Amino acid sequence: MDFSSKLLEQAVDEMSQLPGIGKRTALRLVLHLLKQPEAQTEQLAAALTKLRTEIKLCSNCFNISDTELCEICSNPNRISEIVCVVEDIRDVMAIENTGQYRGHYHVLGGKISPMDGIGPSQLSIKPLVEKVKAGKVEEIIFALSSTLEGDTTNFYIFKQLEGTGIKTSTIARGISVGDELEYADEVTLGRSITNRVPFENSMKN
């Protein structure tokens, strides 16, 4: 792309570094900003800068937070003895939206993925193991994506926790509610048969 303006080119270049945004989309977004009042661009730039410089990670669960201890960890009504291990804040938001979980979280910040150069030391696995060894946790629920990386991460943490006698579980894998059986893949269907639940339980929700 040939730009008539260096300023425009720079803005488009920076914008197109975002995932899923190519040069054309970046140009569309930047031209949109140019048509809007100057305040909108200022607010966007300020919000991004402020977020990047002032955001904290909760010292207990490593969730994104404005304060030293996040809202969930500082809520006395939550059960701190049950810890749900998730990848990032989006998973926390998804589980919170169900309204079914009253325990704490532990945000790893990613999954073990040698292909992307992410090893266990880059994730907050050590603090989790220490929390368990300090005897503060009764149950760990693994809620990572059901992918190779997710399973590897689960297994790595499971191995680290060996000998602590802690209760571990993973969220149930099975056919999505509302899904047709014939379109389910074999692995999911297989697991959903192996891990079948008493019929009474299925009526609880």
Add this chain to the structure above:
Amino acid sequence: MDFSSKLLEQAVDEMSQLPGIGKRTALRLVLHLLKQPEAQTEQLAAALTKLRTEIKLCSNCFNISDTELCEICSNPNRISEIVCVVEDIRDVMAIENTGQYRGHYHVLGGKISPMDGIGPSQLSIKPLVEKVKAGKVEEIIFALSSTLEGDTTNFYIFKQLEGTGIKTSTIARGISVGDELEYADEVTLGRSITNRVPFENSMKN
């Protein structure tokens, strides 16, 4: 969406004001920025702010430019007597990419669209008419989108230019190169028959 952080919520809110970016995408983009070095966010914010505050419109053609007169208008090799009227900088870039045009441009900054509250006074139509009346232009080429708004804008400008005796033309409408005839719509096909060109001309490119 329930956010655990006000800073995060603000950044997502601002980001989701951009066209085609919903809350979920905004969250994904913002979380991506959080994982990248702080410098990337700073550069993005700085580029946007700089663009919005320092960008100029070329005083002759109203194209986006870093200087008082844009690169095209200040190029002595371009034919200033032919002016191609376009909607915005993207159209300038598209026509420049063809390498077929050596004249000047006039960027309107939009199309007349009562539905969006855009009237002739919000576009740079007056300076174009003045330029023509000053006798500096020999031919006007209308290159707006072939929509109701585009045609309305063309016609409005055409009416404003009445009596000046200026030569006006529009870019050719017809079947796209490489397109199957049977899938073309009737209006396009009809126009391409009415405005047929001598066969020798079609072999020039």
